Amino acid sequence: MIPALAVTLRVARGQAAQQAALDAWIDTRRASADRRALAVIAEGAFFELRSRAGVALARLAPGCVCCAGEVPLRTTLARIVRTHRPAEVLVLIAADAHLQRVRRLLGELSLGAPVNVLD
Numbered sequence: 001m002i003p004a005l006a007v008t009l010r011v012a013r014g015q016a017a018q019q020a021a022l023d024a025w026i027d028t029r030r031a032s033a034d035r036r037a038l039a040v041i042a043e044g045a046f047f048e049l050r051s052r053a054g055v056a057l058a059r060l061a062p063g064c065v066c067c068a069g070e071v072p073l074r075t076t077l078a079r080i081v082r083t084h085r086p087a088e089v090l091v092l093i094a095a096d097a098h099l100q101r102v103r104r105l106l107g108e109l110s111l112g113a114p115v116n117v118l119d
Contacts, residue, residue, distance in 0.1 A: 007090075009093070010025070011095065014047075015048070018092050022090065025040075038086050039090070040056070041076055041092070042058075043092060058076050064095070064097065066101040067098065078109075
């Protein structure tokens with residue numbers, strides 16, 4: 001059986017908030033003994049984010065990821081899963097206007113493994 005992909009969804013506006021969320025998420029995962037592959041997808045392409053070595057980072061253009069950005073989100077997530085085979089993915093979005101819709105969208109994705117959307 002293919003293990004489920006854990007997707008954590010966080011709202012973080014701006015560079016400082018996204019960097020802090022990314023660092024905290026990675027730190028909690030790296031504290032565990034297993035060194036599972038990790039990946040991050042962050043909305044907002046106009047500022048730099050620093051990821052740790054071995055953690056894949058992909059960017060989405062700013063905009064609602066469930067409305068105008070649904071296809072780019074699906075494509076980016078599928079590409080990152082296919083290329084890096086992470087056990088966990090952090091998705092950082094800039095606004096919480098459609099948070100429930102984004103959560104549902106992520107849960108409905110067909111990536112060859114079940115997707116568990118975490119908070």
